[in-house]
Amino acid sequence: MTQGNTLDNIRIVLVNTSHPGNIGAVARAMKNMCLSQLYLVAPRKFPHDEATWRAASAGDILDNAVVCETLDEAIADCQLVVGTSARERTVPWPLLDPRHCMQEAYKESVGGHRVALMFGREDRGLTNEELQRCNLHVHIPANPEYSSLNIAMAVQVMAYELRMLQVSGDLDANAMAEWDQPVADAEALERYLVHLEETLYDINFLRPEAPKKLMLRLRRLYQRTRLDEMEVNILRGILTSTQSWVRKVRESESGGGDEGR
Amino acid sequence: MTQGNTLDNIRIVLVNTSHPGNIGAVARAMKNMCLSQLYLVAPRKFPHDEATWRAASAGDILDNAVVCETLDEAIADCQLVVGTSARERTVPWPLLDPRHCMQEAYKESVGGHRVALMFGREDRGLTNEELQRCNLHVHIPANPEYSSLNIAMAVQVMAYELRMLQVSGDLDANAMAEWDQPVADAEALERYLVHLEETLYDINFLRPEAPKKLMLRLRRLYQRTRLDEMEVNILRGILTSTQSWVRKVRESESGGGDEGR
Numbered sequence: 165m166t167q168g169n170t171l172d173n174i175r176i177v178l179v180n181t182s183h184p185g186n187i188g189a190v191a192r193a194m195k196n197m198c199l200s201q202l203y204l205v206a207p208r209k210f211p212h213d214e215a216t217w218r219a220a221s222a223g224d225i226l227d228n229a230v231v232c233e234t235l236d237e238a239i240a241d242c243q244l245v246v247g248t249s250a251r252e253r254t255v256p257w258p259l260l261d262p263r264h265c266m267q268e269a270y271k272e273s274v275g276g277h278r279v280a281l282m283f284g285r286e287d288r289g290l291t292n293e294e295l296q297r298c299n300l301h302v303h304i305p306a307n308p309e310y311s312s313l314n315i316a317m318a319v320q321v322m323a324y325e326l327r328m329l330q331v332s333g334d335l336d337a338n339a340m341a342e343w344d345q346p347v348a349d350a351e352a353l354e355r356y357l358v359h360l361e362e363t364l365y366d367i368n369f370l371r372p373e374a375p376k377k378l379m380l381r382l383r384r385l386y387q388r389t390r391l392d393e394m395e396v397n398i399l400r401g402i403l404t405s406t407q408s409w410v411r412k413v414r415e416s417e418s419g420g421g422d423e424g425r
Numbered sequence: 426m427t428q429g430n431t432l433d434n435i436r437i438v439l440v441n442t443s444h445p446g447n448i449g450a451v452a453r454a455m456k457n458m459c460l461s462q463l464y465l466v467a468p469r470k471f472p473h474d475e476a477t478w479r480a481a482s483a484g485d486i487l488d489n490a491v492v493c494e495t496l497d498e499a500i501a502d503c504q505l506v507v508g509t510s511a512r513e514r515t516v517p518w519p520l521l522d523p524r525h526c527m528q529e530a531y532k533e534s535v536g537g538h539r540v541a542l543m544f545g546r547e548d549r550g551l552t553n554e555e556l557q558r559c560n561l562h563v564h565i566p567a568n569p570e571y572s573s574l575n576i577a578m579a580v581q582v583m584a585y586e587l588r589m590l591q592v593s594g595d596l597d598a599n600a601m602a603e604w605d606q607p608v609a610d611a612e613a614l615e616r617y618l619v620h621l622e623e624t625l626y627d628i629n630f631l632r633p634e635a636p637k638k639l640m641l642r643l644r645r646l647y648q649r650t651r652l653d654e655m656e657v658n659i660l661r662g663i664l665t666s667t668q669s670w671v672r673k674v675r676e677s678e679s680g681g682g683d684e685g686r
Contacts, residue, residue, distance in 0.1 A: 189575065189578075192574075192575060192578075193574075193575075193578055195568060195571045196567045196568055196571055196572065196573070196574050196578070197567065197568065198568045220573075220575075221571050221573075222571065261589070262585075263589065304585070305588060305589065305592045306457045306458065306588070307456060307457055307458065307459045307588075310456045310457055310482050310483065311457065312457070312481075312482075313453075313454075313457050313581075314450065314453060314454075314481075316578075317450075317453075317454055317457070317577075317578070317581045320574075320578045320581050320582065321581065321582070321585050324523075324565070324582050324585070327566060327567070327568075328522070328524065328566065331566045343517060344517045364663065367663070367666045367667055367669075367670055368666065369662060369663050369666040378659060381655065381656060381659060382656075382659065385650060385652070385656050388650065389646060389649065389650040391646070394642065395642060395643075395646050398639060398642060398643065401630060402625065402628075402630050405628045405629065405630040406628055406667050406670070408628075409628055409667070409670045409671050409674055410670050412674045413670055413673045413674055413677070416674070416677045
């Protein structure tokens with residue numbers, strides 16, 4: 165199964181792009197995120213060395229790009245058309261943030277619809293007329309004091325949201341889920357903590373008159389860490405080594421007849 | 426109220442960046458997403474016209490960038506250090522996707538912690554040693570057939586996730602954000618790990634011929650635990666006590682003239 169197949173119905177449409185470097189950067193971002201369909205509406209310079217260089221290992225996306233003269237050609241067969249938009253518009257349109265908008269786009273593409281995501285010119289985005297060709301508008305909630313993202317960055321954000329939806333089936337929020345060692349069970353942890361307390365008494369770090377909270381703090385530390393079995397073995401090995409040094413001192417003291425200590 | 430204030434505790438740390446254009450693109454992505462703190466560790470070319478050009482209207486981010494010679498300088502005062510990572514590593518570390526990882530980072534920064542997000546070299550990312558300085562690793566779930574994102578794109582993805590959290594305002598409680606003790610910073614943790622290694626040599630638990638991975642496993646354990654300052658003090662107190670026993674043995678041996686040992 166191809167990794168990108170659930171995204172194959174989604175195309176990126178770049179309208180009147182000025183800088184070929186941006187086209188290359190878009191291609192790379194697309195391939196990184198498993199998108200493959202690139203449509204270029206009247207690009208100023210394409211093909212171009214700068215595009216090829218910035219695409220890095222995504223040259224195949226550029227090679228397969230569909231170059232159109234008009235926006236109509238690029239979106240004609242699409243069932244869902246989404247345009248990127250600044251927030252201020254004269255005519256309000258259904259406007260979503262990238263997360264919710266890409267959820268819509270992903271659902272439709274999985275259902276077999278062809279989806280176009282349109283990105284406008286570097287300097288002034290999409291015209292009102294172009295925006296009115298869209299079913300939905302999407303807005304990246306950028307800094308109001310500097311809201312103009314580079315076009316390839318905007319594509320990266322949308323493509324990332326789509327990729328997250330594609331992989332969400334096998335994503336696990338639990339950082340310990342794929343650990344290389346079995347997680348220690350409660351009994352092993354408890355034996356370690358008993359061994360730790362015993363050793364701390366041996367080295368006179370814990371004393372009957374010391375604050376009761378010390379051992380509690382160490383317990384909290386190791387409980388929250390979710391020790392694995394090998395870590396418990398290492399930590400207990402350290403305790404055993406430490407105890408052997410205490411024993412040497414005791415033996416040399418008793419061997420020397422120094423009972424007073 | 427400044428829009429960017431809840432993100433002011435989060436710094437982007439670029440390690441050994443080769444291309445100044447990438448530094449500029451990172452600055453723009455940061456300002457677009459309301460991030461402001463840029464740290465550059467030994468950049469190859471900076472300042473540079475190409476950086477200024479790609480930064481567009483984010484020149485202030487470049488002007489205020491902190492240039493450091495070593496990674497230590499860039500992260501010393503941070504309570505949470507996150508590194509970007511490819512999935513394949515010899516020793517697994519707690520690994521999150523950008524969404525969950527930035528939730529952690531955002532919660533901690535709102536709680537007053539300083540957070541570093543580290544990005545590596547264009548050609549080979551962060552070294553294992555650098556990755557081992559991190560509390561968490563974050564991985565963008567890219568196309569397995571072409572997983573190498575441009576560094577500015579990777580910053581854009583993380584910054585976008587942070588900005589989405591900032592504008593959504595939804596925060597649930599974080600275990601470490603409301604801790605009863607200040608979380609130890611990277612420098613304090615590093616001093617503890619040096620002290621631990623020294624002590625393990627003292628007690629002959631670590632030897633030159635022992636497996637190299639032992640210390641790495643202990644480092645991983647304490648890095649992921651997010652030690653607080655009191656815990657570091659307790660753990661170092663235990664090490665100091667242990668060393669005093671070793672010293673007693675050495676002194677009694679040398680005092681008894683028993684060099685043969």
